[in-house]
Amino acid sequence: MKKTRKVMVNQLQVGNFVRLPVSWKDHPFLFSSFRLKQQAQIELIRKLGIEHVFVDIDKSETDPLTPEVASTKPQPKIDTDLASLNEEMQKSKTEKIDQLKKMRRDLQKTQQEFDRSVAKMRNLVNKLRSRPLNAVEDGKELIHDISNQLLNSDNLVLHLMDEAKNDDGIYYHSLNVSVLSMIMAKELGWERNEIELVGLGALFHDTGKLKIPAQLLRKKTPLTPPEINFLKQHPIMGAELLKLADSFPKEAQSIVLNHHEYLDGSGYPKGLKKESLSKLDQLVTAINLYDTLCHPEGASKAKTPYAALGFIYKNYKEKLNQEVVGKLIKMLGIYPPGSIVELSSGQFAMVMAVNLDKILLPRIMVYDNLVPKEQAPIVDLEDEKLTIVKCIPPAALPEKVMQYLNPRDRVSYFFGSNGKK
Numbered sequence: 001m002k003k004t005r006k007v008m009v010n011q012l013q014v015g016n017f018v019r020l021p022v023s024w025k026d027h028p029f030l031f032s033s034f035r036l037k038q039q040a041q042i043e044l045i046r047k048l049g050i051e052h053v054f055v056d057i058d059k060s061e062t063d064p065l066t067p068e069v070a071s072t073k074p075q076p077k078i079d080t081d082l083a084s085l086n087e088e089m090q091k092s093k094t095e096k097i098d099q100l101k102k103m104r105r106d107l108q109k110t111q112q113e114f115d116r117s118v119a120k121m122r123n124l125v126n127k128l129r130s131r132p133l134n135a136v137e138d139g140k141e142l143i144h145d146i147s148n149q150l151l152n153s154d155n156l157v158l159h160l161m162d163e164a165k166n167d168d169g170i171y172y173h174s175l176n177v178s179v180l181s182m183i184m185a186k187e188l189g190w191e192r193n194e195i196e197l198v199g200l201g202a203l204f205h206d207t208g209k210l211k212i213p214a215q216l217l218r219k220k221t222p223l224t225p226p227e228i229n230f231l232k233q234h235p236i237m238g239a240e241l242l243k244l245a246d247s248f249p250k251e252a253q254s255i256v257l258n259h260h261e262y263l264d265g266s267g268y269p270k271g272l273k274k275e276s277l278s279k280l281d282q283l284v285t286a287i288n289l290y291d292t293l294c295h296p297e298g299a300s301k302a303k304t305p306y307a308a309l310g311f312i313y314k315n316y317k318e319k320l321n322q323e324v325v326g327k328l329i330k331m332l333g334i335y336p337p338g339s340i341v342e343l344s345s346g347q348f349a350m351v352m353a354v355n356l357d358k359i360l361l362p363r364i365m366v367y368d369n370l371v372p373k374e375q376a377p378i379v380d381l382e383d384e385k386l387t388i389v390k391c392i393p394p395a396a397l398p399e400k401v402m403q404y405l406n407p408r409d410r411v412s413y414f415f416g417s418n419g420k421k
Helices: 039-047 067-072 082-128 132-151 166-187 192-203 207-211 225-231 234-242 250-258 279-294 305-315 322-332 399-405
Strands: 004-008 017-019 033-035 052-056 157-160 340-343 348-355 363-366 378-380 388-391 413-416
Touching: 039 082, 082 132, 082 157, 082 166, 082 207, 082 378, 082 413, 132 166, 132 192, 132 234, 166 192, 166 279, 166 322, 166 413, 192 250, 192 279, 207 234, 234 250, 250 279, 279 305, 279 322, 305 322, 340 363, 348 399
Parallel strands: none
Antiparallel strands: 004 052, 017 033, 017 052, 157 348, 157 413, 340 348, 340 388, 348 363, 363 378
């Protein structure tokens, strides 16, 4: 039996997952594919003047009527005023399209700000070897600018950014850890000085890797024990490099040195325990681990944001500050930006943004094969009364859905407005 079946409109039942064979602009529904929730929706489909639709059997809660039953079954009475309902839906759809355009403009501004920050990050890393003092001053300026944006923003929304380039890993990772650490520090109620210190330390936390040969960092085969031990010295190398810039704060230098140390003493390079680690160290260690789990050197070992948070919660209770872990989970939401999800409507979607005031109701981009990708609906779950059924690995998506949603190999975040009027 075919997964998708072409059926006559009079065969439709509430619970069928339908795909309308008309242009998105020519019907009043927000999506061209959706599950029928009420008889009035079927009547509105009849009013479109089409004879048939496509029904996805796997996503339907019930099968369509057989032609024999459909031809003899009396039409149920509809209490709803269809003309008024159609007008109301068209108006709502128009408003949502306008809202979507504004949302995309706001997201574009956030993306531009993020791209500028990455460019600044790239420049200061290039300066580190020859002009460390200049690099640190550039870093302070970047962190100060981000801090201004962060502290002057109300109703913070964490946005998913576009794909990172393969050769930009260190820049994206360092900026990602820095931005997430600063947002976390703000959410924890820290003072501005502490927010900027944690941002600066996180921005430079991996500078020691500049002293590691590129072929070792990119090695595809398993590292030998001596290579692992050498790589574990990068925090010390980074701290030594930054000593050349006497303006680099000691609190931030501690982050560079201790971002792989765990509370139980099982970390490196010195095996320090909780009492020797500042709250800044502990925060960046957790954020760095999260981003590294999502983007390890071997892409095949990468965890989805959702899986990375679950892994940390389950396996690092004795190693990480649990207040920080709890706040990280709350901040990113149960389904962090970049997560691929299946909705209660049966549709696939990608989480695009999390409003820090409403973490259970993220903003999502929904797959709809009749809507051009660049116009893909980005909606609030709250507004559409949808829920997330489960998170799914990108590899489990059908190819056409994968190409449409374009899951990120590297998940980067930046903050911006909520995109609403």
